[in-house]
Amino acid sequence: MKHQFAVQIGPVAFRIGSAWAAPLDALARLYAGYPAPADGICDFTVRLEPEKPWRRWLRPSVAIRGDYILPDAAPMALGHGLLAAEMGMNLQMALGQKRYLLLHASSVEKDGRALIMTGESGAGKSTLAALLGERGWRLMGDEFALLDLATGVLLPFPRAVSLKNGAIEVMEAEVAPDRFGPRLCGTPKGDIRHMRPAADALARMGEGAKPALILFPRFGSAAAVRGVGAAEIFMRLTQSSTNYVSLGRRGFDALTGLIHAVPALAIDYPDTDTAVGLIDDFQRELAA
Amino acid sequence: MSGTDNDKDGASAFVPSRRTVLVFGVAAASTVVTVRPALAQTAGSILNCEIPVPGPQAGGSYVAQDGSLVAPGTQGAAPPLTRPLRGEEVKSLLRNGTSPAGVDPQSAQAYANYIRRLQAGMSGFTCYASLQMPR
Amino acid sequence: MAGPVFHADPEAAISSIALDGLILLFHAPSGMTHIVAPPAPEILAALRLGPADAGELLARLRAWYDFEGDEAADAIEARLDELEAAGLVRRA
Numbered sequence: 001m002k003h004q005f006a007v008q009i010g011p012v013a014f015r016i017g018s019a020w021a022a023p024l025d026a027l028a029r030l031y032a033g034y035p036a037p038a039d040g041i042c043d044f045t046v047r048l049e050p051e052k053p054w055r056r057w058l059r060p061s062v063a064i065r066g067d068y069i070l071p072d073a074a075p076m077a078l079g080h081g082l083l084a085a086e087m088g089m090n091l092q093m094a095l096g097q098k099r100y101l102l103l104h105a106s107s108v109e110k111d112g113r114a115l116i117m118t119g120e121s122g123a124g125k126s127t128l129a130a131l132l133g134e135r136g137w138r139l140m141g142d143e144f145a146l147l148d149l150a151t152g153v154l155l156p157f158p159r160a161v162s163l164k165n166g167a168i169e170v171m172e173a174e175v176a177p178d179r180f181g182p183r184l185c186g187t188p189k190g191d192i193r194h195m196r197p198a199a200d201a202l203a204r205m206g207e208g209a210k211p212a213l214i215l216f217p218r219f220g221s222a223a224a225v226r227g228v229g230a231a232e233i234f235m236r237l238t239q240s241s242t243n244y245v246s247l248g249r250r251g252f253d254a255l256t257g258l259i260h261a262v263p264a265l266a267i268d269y270p271d272t273d274t275a276v277g278l279i280d281d282f283q284r285e286l287a288a
Numbered sequence: 289m290s291g292t293d294n295d296k297d298g299a300s301a302f303v304p305s306r307r308t309v310l311v312f313g314v315a316a317a318s319t320v321v322t323v324r325p326a327l328a329q330t331a332g333s334i335l336n337c338e339i340p341v342p343g344p345q346a347g348g349s350y351v352a353q354d355g356s357l358v359a360p361g362t363q364g365a366a367p368p369l370t371r372p373l374r375g376e377e378v379k380s381l382l383r384n385g386t387s388p389a390g391v392d393p394q395s396a397q398a399y400a401n402y403i404r405r406l407q408a409g410m411s412g413f414t415c416y417a418s419l420q421m422p423r
Numbered sequence: 424m425a426g427p428v429f430h431a432d433p434e435a436a437i438s439s440i441a442l443d444g445l446i447l448l449f450h451a452p453s454g455m456t457h458i459v460a461p462p463a464p465e466i467l468a469a470l471r472l473g474p475a476d477a478g479e480l481l482a483r484l485r486a487w488y489d490f491e492g493d494e495a496a497d498a499i500e501a502r503l504d505e506l507e508a509a510g511l512v513r514r515a
Contacts, residue, residue: 072415074338074374087336188336188376230442231458238323238456245325245454249438252449252456256440310462310488312498319463320505323456 001047006037010146010157010205011100012093013037016085018048019056023081030082030160030181030194033202044068044096046088051075064088068095080187082194086162093144093157094242100146100155101247101254104240107140107154108132110283113212114154116145116262118240124219127167128275130195134174135276139201140209149250152257153208158201160194168193170272212286214264217275221268225278228264338372339412341399353394355401366395375415378403426477428515429503431470437511439464453510466502467511474515477503 001017005024008014015037018024046066050056060078066088073091076084093102105118106129115137117125126142133139141157148155160181163171168183168191181194196202216228216236228236237255238244244251265282269275342349342357349357350365358365373381373388380386382403387396406413438449446464448457462484469475469483477499484490484499506512 070337070414072337072339072412074336074372076336188374231445231447232443234442234447235321235323235458239326241326245323245456248454249449249451252438252447256447259442308488309491310465310484311491312462312495312502318505319460319502320509320511321458322509323458 001049005031006040006042007031008035008037008205009089009159010141011155012044012097012157013042014044014046014089014092015042016046016048016088018081018085019050020048020060020062020078020081022078023048023062023085026082026181027085030196032196033199035205044089044092046085046092048081048084048088064091066092068092070095074188076187080184082181083184083187083192086160086194089159090143097144097146097243098247100148101251102241102243103145103147103237104143104242105145106142107145107156108137109140109154109156109209110137111287112209113283113286114140114209115213115215115279115283116154116211117215117217118145118236119216119218122219123217124167124269124272124275125217126161127163127170127272128217128279130161130163130167130171130197131174131272131276132279133161133198133201134171136280138204139197147211147254147258148208149247149254151208152211152254152261154211155208156201156205158197158205160196163193163195165190171195211258211262213282214258214262215279215282216264216266218266218268219275220270222270223274223278224268226266228266230259233259233264337375337415339375339378339403339406339415340372341369341402341412343411345411351395351398351402353398353401355398355403355405357402366398369399372412373399373403378416426500428474428476429470429480429507429512430474430515431467431512434471437467448511450511455510457509457511462498463502463506463511466499466506470512 001019003018003021003024004015005027006015016024016027044067048062049065051061051063055061061075062078062081062084063075064073064084064087068091070091103118105116106125107114107116108129117128119125129139129142139158140154142161144157146155146157175195179196183191183193185191214233234255244255267278269278342351346357348360348368350360350362350367352358352365377388381388381396381400387393403416406416432452436451440447446459448459450457465484466480469480472483481495481499503512
């Protein structure tokens with residue numbers, strides 16, 4: 001491809017090729033400080049290509065291609081090329097990741113204990129992880145949590161955080177401007193702005209942590225905490241995993257091992273500060 | 289695992305204990321749930337998807353009110369859409385009956401019914417499946 | 424009762440873990456995971472004694488358990504259909 005960018009994110013190396021320079025320039029700025037793939041070998045390739053040859057210039061329209069593709073993927077405006085690259089990387093993980101149990105979850109770590117947060121879109125798992133990452137926790141990832149099949153250790157995947165709509169202002173108030181990508185307005189998911197995680201998240205991207213707590217956060221109600229039964233945790237986690245079924249017994253053993261080892265709580269929260277307070281309380285209880 | 293002695297081989301659940309009451313319930317109550325691949329659910333949240341109405345394999349067909357495909361020009365049927373519907377448009381159409389921009393409400397209902405009839409392998413199915421999350 | 428005769432895979436083909444009164448089954452031949460509630464695990468256990476039809480299965484279960492309700496005969500056929508659809512039992 002005409003333009004190329006390669007980056008190491010936790011245990012996964014990506015190469016992104018593009019017919020246009022602009023999306024990769026934006027990507028390189030966003031991923032400043034990330035290592036290049038150690039041996040130059042990449043696990044996954046993403047390609048940003050014109051949907052049709054003439055669409056490289058005329059109303060440029062970016063098709064997301066790569067090692068793994070999904071039918072029905074819609075092309076995106078070139079102005080949203082950075083988002084297309086991010087979606088392409090996510091898609092490779094969702095379709096191609098076979099070394100780890102992949103949970104659609106955010107995760108943070110403190111004192112060697114990892115907290116896994118999963119829930120439906122809009123539950124706030126990404127915003128909460130981003131916020132905790134600025135308030136004494138290490139951000140391990142905002143979108144995917146990788147569970148090592150053999151050891152049960154959670155591995156970091158600290159790609160740029162994808163902030164949506166209201167979460168953008170929340171994080172702009174906390175984080176220096178140079179860690180943000182451009183604000184992408186009017187994308188299919190509303191306004192999106194990417195944010196580079198804090199320096200310790202990058203420096204420690206090779207360092208896993210034992211899961212200590214699974215949280216199912218839900219934004220919008222008065223603060224409440226309730227326990228979640230093991231069977232429900234199991235079902236919810238299988239539904240948040242893109243590769244549970246294809247991993248077969250290894251997935252079953254890894255997920256049942258996680259459930260036996262780690263308690264789970266569902267929390268409702270009216271605002272992010274309340275949630276951060278609840279989570280810090282849990283952390284103190286785990287440490288006690 | 290708690291390490292109690294009756295789960296050491298993982299098969300304790302199948303060791304019947306005598307004279308326990310077994311509840312059969314009613315014939316209609318389901319007792320087996322199979323874990324299905326969850327890719328489709330996640331796909332929608334990480335990808336921007338779209339649904340052509342109708343799919344390219346049925347290009348030119350009109351869409352009857354019940355969502356079935358009928359011959360072009362059929363009375364009371366909606367013409368094929370000139371552009372695919374975006375995931376978000378489909379979501380609000382199916383949930384709230386909101387017509388996509390430029391589509392009259394009656395045609396919108398026909399398109400909604402077409403989408404509800406999509407099956408695996410048809411263009412747009414993965415996108416539709418990803419919008420089916422109970423959320 | 425001379426209905427279809429079913430058989431189940433040997434115990435070694437299935438890993439099971441009890442959770443909250445439900446049981447997770449990993450069925451190795453298919454690679455599928457099932458979450459089952461009583462009386463499905465008991466039916467599988469009874470079927471491992473050898474192929475049986477619904478009537479024979481009921482007799483085996485009656486030797487182990489007291490039944491609650493009068494619907495056992497209807498319910499066991501529905502349960503066998505479910506287990507067959509899930510690939511956990513097969514017609515002999």
